[in-house]
Amino acid sequence: MPEHSEFLHALTSLLPAQSISLAEEVLAEYAVDQGPVLDLQLPLAVVWARTVEDVQDVVLLAARHGVSVVGRGAGTGVSGGAHASRNSLILSLERMNRILDINPEDEVAIVEPGVVNAELNAAVEPYGLMYAPDPASYRMSTIGGNIATNAGGLRCAKYGVTRDSVLALDVVLADGSLIHTGHRTFKGVAGYDLTSLFVGSEGTLGIVVGATVRLKYLPVDxxxxxxxxxxxxxxxxxxxxxxxxxxxxxxxxxxxxxxxxxxxxxxxxxxxxxxxxxxxxxxxxxxxxxxxxxxxxxxxxxxxxxxxxxxxxxxRLLELRRNSRGMDADLQTRVGEDIAVPRSRLVDYIAETEQLALRHQVNVRVVAHAGDGNLHPTFWTEDAEPQSIARLNAALDESVQLALEMRGTITGEHGIGQFKLQWLSQEQSPELRTLQHRLKELFDPSGLFNPGKAI
Amino acid sequence: MPEHSEFLHALTSLLPAQSISLAEEVLAEYAVDQGPVLDLQLPLAVVWARTVEDVQDVVLLAARHGVSVVGRGAGTGVSGGAHASRNSLILSLERMNRILDINPEDEVAIVEPGVVNAELNAAVEPYGLMYAPDPASYRMSTIGGNIATNAGGLRCAKYGVTRDSVLALDVVLADGSLIHTGHRTFKGVAGYDLTSLFVGSEGTLGIVVGATVRLKYLPVDxxxxxxxxxxxxxxxxxxxxxxxxxxxxxxxxxxxxxxxxxxxxxxxxxxxxxxxxxxxxxxxxxxxxxxxxxxxxxxxxxxxxxxxxxxxxxxRLLELRRNSRGMDADLQTRVGEDIAVPRSRLVDYIAETEQLALRHQVNVRVVAHAGDGNLHPTFWTEDAEPQSIARLNAALDESVQLALEMRGTITGEHGIGQFKLQWLSQEQSPELRTLQHRLKELFDPSGLFNPGKAI
The missing domain is CATH 3.30.70.2190 (Alpha-Beta Plaits)
Known part of the structure; x- marks a missing residue:
């Protein structure tokens, strides 16, 4: 890609060698997360930021050269939210992994985005505290990635999702500036809730470089x-x-x-x-x-x-449940779903899912965060013949339609990413989608951050 | 105001007589909420919407005539968020007060904005459910007003603030269009979290005309x-x-x-x-x-x-606590505060507040939602002499500065409204404030909704 040689040259001048990779196998590894791949693109480079300034420098350089920036935590997402776009670089936050502060009296922690969920939990446990959101990937996934997707988990019916535990964020915007949103206190209503706007925005509005999170009490029993x-x-x-x-x-x-x-x-x-x-x-x-x-x-x-x-x-049982989806990415012959329905429709949804799998002659298994009405059916076929894949896609599509008919949502906790964009217009009105695109434009007028995702 | 006669004429053609008032005493009553009055303005008219279409019609008409729209629930706010602006009409939502749906299995309710908080709670109690946010004003204040201010209350340390109970919103935008944000399910991460953006935006981004709220379980003991x-x-x-x-x-x-x-x-x-x-x-x-x-x-x-x-x-004790601030609006000689500090600073904050009151020779009493670190000091003087008022304002200002020095916020749950704008730039950076003004412009380019509030 000779047209990018100037950009890559500038990038290698900007950061130490160990913070950049152009190696083919690294580009391939970082090209995708664990979501279905619709359009494989290799990034131009993978960059590991170590500091906020690194992120700012990389964002500004990429903007100057018209290269997109795809933020990435541990890459455990399953909707393709961290897939590389055409003409992009992957900005990995996994080395910004310091817990900057734990204050057991205030019951808050301040972390860099690359801190692994389980590590934060291990660090606060001696104080009788926990970071509540616990996606099944909690042993690998990062707080930054959890924030990007507004991750849920097993215990969020009682303790809330990621958004409910995030008090404040440090975010690098498309112009390279750094803003601080939110408050260190449990309550605070000064101005608009930008913190919640960034949570779940899948790195399309800015790059989260720091988070103040609320800790909850470890249960006594x-x-x-x-x-x-x-x-x-x-x-x-x-x-x-x-x-x-x-x-x-x-x-x-x-x-x-x-x-x-x-x-x-x-x-x-x-x-x-x-x-x-x-x-x-x-x-x-x-x-x-x-x-x-x-x-x-x-x-x-x-x-x-x-x-x-x-x-x-x-x-052991909870750990088995957390492993129920397996550690593998979706395959061409196997796709996992993430719909949510109002709780009263759980039984109906399950009954109809079993029916539609039979009808389309595909296999199905289902796990659910049932307290939230959040279901994860996995559909698969025995082979990759075109007619099998067609049946798989038809079943998948019908299962999503079914959720919408029951006044549910096409994604309970995994995010839209790239893969679920195909159904978004069935959940959200044109007016609502336009409004979100205008918001995106306001934050990121040149479409620098994670194009083609989330909205 | 002859220059508005055309607007008022059009307004009276638009709505039935009982939905409009131009009477001096009504204008005076609806000119202010319970917050301190810095700049008394009478509205041109008070309008009571009965339907979503009423709201849309009024918004479009006001926009055509360059008249601002100040949305209002029960008027129990204490930051002046519902004070009339110059050249404004008050759009009261208090007659849109129907509970449209209670679904005890889904544990959600759908309400119009004028439903009184206590009435919703009474309606869901037979199902073993409650609407958790309980501002001290819960017997009078409306769900719409609670949403506008992201109201807190006594039990939100455990059960969360208003934002945590709002799943979806119907909102009339500045162009008269109606959008639906959010989801009926407990979890949902499709697109940006516009619901949270509207919650706490004090009617500056749109008029909330409907809300789907999550209900929680009435405690068994x-x-x-x-x-x-x-x-x-x-x-x-x-x-x-x-x-x-x-x-x-x-x-x-x-x-x-x-x-x-x-x-x-x-x-x-x-x-x-x-x-x-x-x-x-x-x-x-x-x-x-x-x-x-x-x-x-x-x-x-x-x-x-x-x-x-x-x-x-x-x-009885809880009811006495809810009445601790009294039913009166702030007076020239008495102002209530609403700061929040990290919990570890509670004792320090209280000690220093007692000191500063002594130093400025003003009286102080304090109540606090202590679980949240949210304090409500009330300062008052014995008379309205200029030097007394100067001492009062100095004490007030110092108490807010103190909260900021302790990494707190200038408003825990009452909102910025009009009154607390004077301190906002001390909490939020110029970049953050600019960003919020640009968001406001995106939603409301002509500055139709509640000008001079919130940001």
């Missing part, structure tokens, strides 16, 4: 119930029964038989032998025991085999 | 502890002790001796005789009893006279 049912729909009905009892578990996960079997195969567990569907519930806090008893009473009329798990087994 | 101390600083230290025990009460309110005395005088209670400061804590949920015992143990080393209150007395 927790109880874990594994309830195995013969069929998935009854397990889903259990979710509504717990809701009707007005009990708010910290975790309420649903796994169907195919998911249990898949986990067993990969993790050498024996879940499938215990039933055709699993409702995995964890209550926590001072009322954990009473809540767990309330859960047991609420689901009793549905049948099912209920066991209170000891802490070790509970941890 | 609650325990209320009244802990009286001889002095306020020790009571504040109790807040930190509870935090160190990692217990999250639903309510954690601090009242100093002067506040207790003021309540006693107005409400015929006898709080002041029980101590010089009150820490009022309510725990709730399945763990309420265990948490209350934990609170008692945590504060025991500080001394204080602790009593567990029966539900009736607990309700």
């Amino acid at each position: 927790s109880r874990t119930l594994a309830i195995f049912f013969d069929d998935f729909r009854t397990a889903a009905a259990g979710v509504l029964a717990v809701g009707k009892a007005r009990i708010q578990p910290a975790v309420m996960e649903l796994l169907d038989g195919a998911s249990l079997q898949d986990i067993d195969e990969r993790m050498h567990s024996t879940l499938r032998s215990r039933g055709g569907a699993l409702l995995l519930i964890q209550t926590d806090g001072f009322g954990a025991e009473a809540e767990a008893e309330g859960v047991a009473a609420a689901v009793a009329p549905l049948g099912g085999r209920l066991s209170f798990e000891d802490p070790e087994e509970a941890g | 609650s325990r209320t502890l009244a802990i009286f101390f001889d002095d306020f600083r020790t009571a504040a230290a109790g807040v930190l002790a509870v935090g160190k025990a990692r217990i999250q009460p639903a309510v954690m309110e601090l009242l100093d001796g002067a506040s207790l005395q003021d309540i006693d005088e107005r409400m015929h209670s006898t709080l002041r005789s029980r101590g010089g400061a009150l820490l009022l804590i309510q725990t709730d949920g399945f763990g309420a009893e265990a948490e209350a015992e934990g609170v008692a143990a945590a504060v025991a080393p500080l001394g204080g006279r602790l009593s567990f209150e029966d539900p009736e007395e607990a309700g």
Whole structure:
């Protein structure tokens, strides 16, 4: 790409050698996250920022040369939000990984964007605190990436999603300037809520280079119930029964038989032998025991085999759930979904998903953050024949339509990225989409940041 | 105002007579909310919308005639966010007061903006649900007004502020168009978070004409502890002790001796005789009893006279607290503050506030949503002599500076409105302020909505 030699030359003058790579295998590795790839593009370069100034310098240089900037954390996203665009560089934040401050009395931490979610949690645990958002990728994914996608997780029905834990942000804008949004206090209503605007904007409005997050209290106690049912729909009905009892578990996960079997195969567990569907519930806090008893009473009329798990087994079950999607990226023959529906439609959605998979002759397994109505069906085919792929895509499309018909959303927590743009106009009106494009233009008039994503 | 006769004529043709008032006493009543008045302006007219179309028609007509539109709920705001501007009309939403839908399984409600907070709570209570944000004005203030200011309240340390309970909004924009933001599901990350951008924007970006809110579970149990101390600083230290025990009460309110005395005088209670400061804590949920015992143990080393209150007395104490600021608007001789500081600074802030009041020879009383670090000092003087008012303003200004020095904010939950604009540039950088003005311009290029407020 000789037309970029000037840019690449300037880039290598700007940063130390170990902060840049032009190596083919590195470009290939950083070209994609774990989302489906619709249009593979190699970046011109991969850059690892070490400081805020690095980010500012790179942004300004890229702007001068008309090169796009794709911010990236750990690359664990599953919607292609960190896929390279044409004529882009990947700006990795993974080496900006310092926890700058933990204040256990204020119950806040200040972190660089590359801090791994699990590392922050490990660092605050001695103070009796936790960073609540816990995407399944929490052992690898970064706070910056979690912020870019407004990541959810297992315990967010009770503790909220990423947005609910972010108090303030440092953001580098398209003109290279650095702004600070939000406040260190739990409450604050001065001016517009720009912090929330950046959370979930997938690096299209600016590059988050620092975050002040609110920490919550580690629960003093927790109880874990594994309830195995013969069929998935009854397990889903259990979710509504717990809701009707007005009990708010910290975790309420649903796994169907195919998911249990898949986990067993990969993790050498024996879940499938215990039933055709699993409702995995964890209550926590001072009322954990009473809540767990309330859960047991609420689901009793549905049948099912209920066991209170000891802490070790509970941890193992949650870890198995976190691995339910596997560590692999989506394949041509396998795509994971991330829709959410109003809670009352959980059973209907599951029933209709099973039907449509049959109709399109594709396989399906489903896990759900059921407390939030957030479902992750995974569809797959046995081969990559064109007619198989066509059936796969038809099933996928229908499953998304179904969520919209039930007044749901096309993405509960993974983000639009690049992959889900195809459905966005079915969820959002032309007026709303135009407004978002005008916002994008205001922040980033030359379309520097992560083009073709999010909106 | 003959130059407006054409506008007023068109307005009276547009809406039925009972939806408009030009009467002097009505204009005067609707000219201000309960915030300090810096620049009294009478509106040209007061209009009560009954439908979304009414709002759209009025907005378009006002735009054509260059008349500003000031949206208004119950007018209980205390920052002047609903004060009339020069050449404005007041658009009251208080008659759009229908609860359109309550879905107890989805745990959401859809409301018009004029629904009173307490009425929504009463309507969802039979389902075991509550609308969590509870500003002290909850018996009068509207959901729309709560959204405009991102209102907080007593129980938001545990249950979050208004923003955390709003899932979706219907908003009329400056061009008269209607958009729908957000989602009915608990989670959803499609596109930018415009919902949060509108929440707290004080009617400067659009007029909220509908809201989908998330409901939370009414707690199965609650325990209320009244802990009286001889002095306020020790009571504040109790807040930190509870935090160190990692217990999250639903309510954690601090009242100093002067506040207790003021309540006693107005409400015929006898709080002041029980101590010089009150820490009022309510725990709730399945763990309420265990948490209350934990609170008692945590504060025991500080001394204080602790009593567990029966539900009736607990309700009475909370109601007295909600009335602590009184029902009156600020006066020339009395101004209430709304700063927030990081929790660790609570004791310091209170100590320094007592000092600065002495130094400026003004009276002060303080109540605080202590769990959030959100303090409401009220300063007052005995007379309205110019030198007294100068001392009052100096004390007020210093109390705000103090919050900023402690890394706090100039407004925890009341909003900037008109009154707090004077301090905004001390909290927010020029770059951040410029960005917000550009956002305002994008949404409202002709400056139609609530000019001179919020940013």
